[in-house]
Amino acid sequence: MSQELVISIAERAITVVIMASGPLLLVALVVGLLVSIFQATTQIQEQTLSFVPKIIAVLLAIVFFGPWMLTKVVTYTKDIFENLTRYIG
Secondary structure (H helix, E strand, O other): OOOOHHHHHHHHHHHHHHHHHHHHHHHHHHHHHHHHHHHHHHOOOOOHHHHHHHHHHHHHHHHHHHHHHHHEEEHHHHHHHOHHHHOOO
16 A cells, blocks of 8 residues: 555545534534623523533534434445455555
């Protein structure tokens, strides 16, 4: 296996990871920002108020984006297994 091939596989893996985790991270970021603004305006500094909405939002995002994320990861894994002999040989 050449160095270029290893770097190409690693780049694609990183891209798939970023694409699969991106929607969840973005949802958590937006909800966290909204909760922080709410806490700052109302001066409520309850710790659970910052975690519970994020957990609920991320779980809903998993339900919504889960099939798409799974498709991306399975497609990448399938491509790796299908081309395994080409990569090794």
